[in-house]
Amino acid sequence: MIKKSVYNKLVKLNLKHKSSAIALIDPDIKNDSKLGKIVNIANNAGFDAIFVGGSIIMDSLFDSRLKFIKSNTDLPVILFPGSSNQVSKEADALLYLSLISGRNPQYLIGEHVKSAPKIYSIGLETIPTGYILIDGGCKTSVEIISNTISLPPNKMDIILSHALAGQFLGQKLIYLEMGSNSNKTIDPELVKYIKSKLSIPLIVGGGIKTVKSAKEISNSGADFIVLSSLLEQSLDMSYLKEVCDSIHEY
Secondary structure (H helix, E strand, O other), X not given: OOOOOHHHHHHHHOOOOOOEEEEEEOOOHHHHHHHHHHHHHHHHOOOOEEEEOOXXXXXXXXXXXXXXXXXXXXXXXXXXXXXXXXXXXXXXXXXXXXXXXXXXXXXXXXXXXXXXXXXXXXXXXXXXXXXXEEOOOOOOXXXXXXXXXXXXXXXXXXXXXXXXHHHHOOOOEEEEEOOOOOOOOOOHHHHHHHHHHOOOOEEEEOOOOOHHHHHHHHHOOOXXXXXXXXXXXXXXXXXXXXXXXXXXXX
16 A cells, blocks of 8 residues: 655645755766765755656666665655656655656656556555756756757746646646756746646756755745755755755745
């Protein structure tokens, strides 16, 4: 029997914070030498949950790295899978991502069909999530791997139409993504516009590398803000704590 608890915990986080801070950890070989430090920062800088996943994993050690992360934190550990291969019993839950900004059926339903029997057999909680890529000016790993095209950031009504379609299809979260290492962040006005029309929580990620950008996205109404490149590249506990505080702050 699959327990439905992690999603409820996520929703309750925002009863005490304006927005919640999510650490996105790429469980690939490139982070092996600093994985312990990344998890320690996630534990102590004020993050509320951990997403684990990447567009591509370059070896066969995904499960062992996920197990290491899970055994060294009390935060919810939620899979952010790049494919059906990134499903594991070591996690607390899984974002059941549907790449609704693209038209590649493999990432709309194909990967879901492949992963469903394993998810069922291990009793992993799924959180249906509408995943929307926003163009940040350079081609992202997700675009390359999924063979899809990001939505133009100035086409706010088209982005809203995708977000509402995800909501009407029964997805529990909408995730606006501009690419983890983007030099741009999603326009706070776009976030405000989308959030004003949705009745489900909104996640925003990509290019958020400063206190100012984190605070702007938080003030615009994002329920969850994902930090990835800043976490991996800076490894600066005090600065990341400042960023998380700006996300939480009313």
